[in-house]
Amino acid sequence: MTTVKFPKRYVIVLLTFICTNVCYIERVGFSIAYTVAADATGVNQSSKGLILSTFYYGYVVSQLPGGWAARRLGGRRVLLFSFVLWSLICAFVPLDPNKVILLVFSRLFVGVAQGFIFPSIHTVLAQWVPPHERSRSVSLTTSGMYLGAACGMLLLPSLVKHKGPQSVFLVEAALGAMWCILWFRYATDPPRAVYQKTTSAGFEEPLLPMSKLKEKMRVQNAKGTAYVSKIPWKKIIFSLPVWAIVVNNFTFHYALYVLMNWLPTYFELGLQLSLQDMGSSKMLPYLNMFIFSNIGGVVADYLITRRILSVTKTRKLLNTVGFVVSALALMALPLFRSSTGTVICSSVSLGFLALGRAGFAVNHMDVAPNYAGIVMGFSNTAGTLAGIVGVGLTGKILEAAKAANMDLSNSESWKTVFFVPGYLCIFSSFIFLIFSTGEKIFE
Numbered sequence: 001m002t003t004v005k006f007p008k009r010y011v012i013v014l015l016t017f018i019c020t021n022v023c024y025i026e027r028v029g030f031s032i033a034y035t036v037a038a039d040a041t042g043v044n045q046s047s048k049g050l051i052l053s054t055f056y057y058g059y060v061v062s063q064l065p066g067g068w069a070a071r072r073l074g075g076r077r078v079l080l081f082s083f084v085l086w087s088l089i090c091a092f093v094p095l096d097p098n099k100v101i102l103l104v105f106s107r108l109f110v111g112v113a114q115g116f117i118f119p120s121i122h123t124v125l126a127q128w129v130p131p132h133e134r135s136r137s138v139s140l141t142t143s144g145m146y147l148g149a150a151c152g153m154l155l156l157p158s159l160v161k162h163k164g165p166q167s168v169f170l171v172e173a174a175l176g177a178m179w180c181i182l183w184f185r186y187a188t189d190p191p192r193a194v195y196q197k198t199t200s201a202g203f204e205e206p207l208l209p210m211s212k213l214k215e216k217m218r219v220q221n222a223k224g225t226a227y228v229s230k231i232p233w234k235k236i237i238f239s240l241p242v243w244a245i246v247v248n249n250f251t252f253h254y255a256l257y258v259l260m261n262w263l264p265t266y267f268e269l270g271l272q273l274s275l276q277d278m279g280s281s282k283m284l285p286y287l288n289m290f291i292f293s294n295i296g297g298v299v300a301d302y303l304i305t306r307r308i309l310s311v312t313k314t315r316k317l318l319n320t321v322g323f324v325v326s327a328l329a330l331m332a333l334p335l336f337r338s339s340t341g342t343v344i345c346s347s348v349s350l351g352f353l354a355l356g357r358a359g360f361a362v363n364h365m366d367v368a369p370n371y372a373g374i375v376m377g378f379s380n381t382a383g384t385l386a387g388i389v390g391v392g393l394t395g396k397i398l399e400a401a402k403a404a405n406m407d408l409s410n411s412e413s414w415k416t417v418f419f420v421p422g423y424l425c426i427f428s429s430f431i432f433l434i435f436s437t438g439e440k441i442f443e
Contacts, residue, residue, distance in 0.1 A: 009128040017144040024148030033165035049395020056387030058111025066116035067377025075123035086113035087176030123373030127190040139297025146289030154283040244435040248360035251428035253383035254390040255421035288351035296358030311438025319359025325352040327425035368442040
């Protein structure tokens with residue numbers, strides 16, 4: 001009997017997909033569990049926003065250290081360490097809105113631990129995945145976030161209803177532990193070193209064996225050059241194409257985190273609907289992200305490999321279409337006063353936002369394949385700041401609406417919440433259109 005053996009890079013991509021899936025089950029799970037616990041004890045919207053945004057304060061401080069650690073210690077090891085850490089915290093910290101200090105520090109440290117994940121993933125994928133497979137590989141990996149969010153929205157409200165909010169933490173810790181076992185068992189470092197040279201067609205020349213690379217490193221180091229260890233920080237910081245990625249990463253996560261953290265509240269208070277009573281419809285926005293993320297990756301690789309468009313034009317096309325359509329859907333969302341209209345608008349918005357990831361998100365590997373984790377850490381720092389700003393600001397916007405005697409069941413109270421990320425999406429799409437490139441700019 002013949003057994004089919006998949007290339008190792010497919011196993012790595014699959015495991016990183018599961019990784020992001022579990023991470024977002026944890027993030028959505030906390031939002032759902034804490035919303036129920038906080039509402040039961042009368043926590044106001046501003047305080048709720050502060051607790052929900054605490055995760056991102058920890059997340060932001062570990063992005064650049066995560067990229068540095070992944071490059072120095074290896075993305076595989078750093079990824080495993082981060083998962084073990086946040087899973088342990090989830091397992092042992094009680095969910096109690098009255099124990100504010102304990103809750104704040106637990107979310108802070110979970111954020112720190114998870115901040116190492118995406119720089120590590122980009123480091124691993126840049127080592128394993130050839131350029132003509134990068135769009136769909138990165139899209140598949142990141143689509144795990146949305147499938148995780150969809151599964152969380154579908155299953156966790158019922159878990160909270162029957163077993164209580166604390167049960168969510170225990171399930172998340174168990175999922176994290178299972179992933180750690182899979183990663184430890186099946187993930188390995190690449191047998192060959194980083195890619196050497198990109199051709200004009202967008203493909204890269206064969207990799208050097210590790211022994212050859214080490215010899216090359218010894219020769220170059222003897223001449224006074226640091227082939228691997230020297231990171232071009234100045235060039236990265238002052239690069240306009242990198243800033244195009246950074247701006248779009250900020251906007252993507254502003255829109256995503258606002259919807260992820262506040263959509264449950266919008267359903268509960270804005271539409272007077274219980275999440276438990278909405279059935280499977282509440283998972284559709286995130287399921288749509290999962291579908292459109294993979295569509296974007298397949299379309300991007302098709303356009304590039306068939307040479308229909310250059311890498312640069314492909315990234316700009318998908319990013320622009322994704323962000324502009326998402327903006328229009330966001331601004332239309334508060335106009336609908338039914339669950340159906342809200343689900344459709346949020347699904348279209350998040351779906352096309354995910355399509356845009358085939359533009360800016362893969363672009364880290366285009367411009368800096370040898371420093372993908374570093375550039376990802378830099379841009380994801382901005383994305384995390386978006387979580388701090390967006391989630392916290394939304395709480396203040398809603399409190400200001402209440403102070404002005406506006407009922408949160410009134411759509412006018414929510415217009416600013418959804419219009420701000422809508423305008424940001426349009427602005428960011430123009431920035432990427434003007435300044436981005438698909439060419440490698442860092443050797």
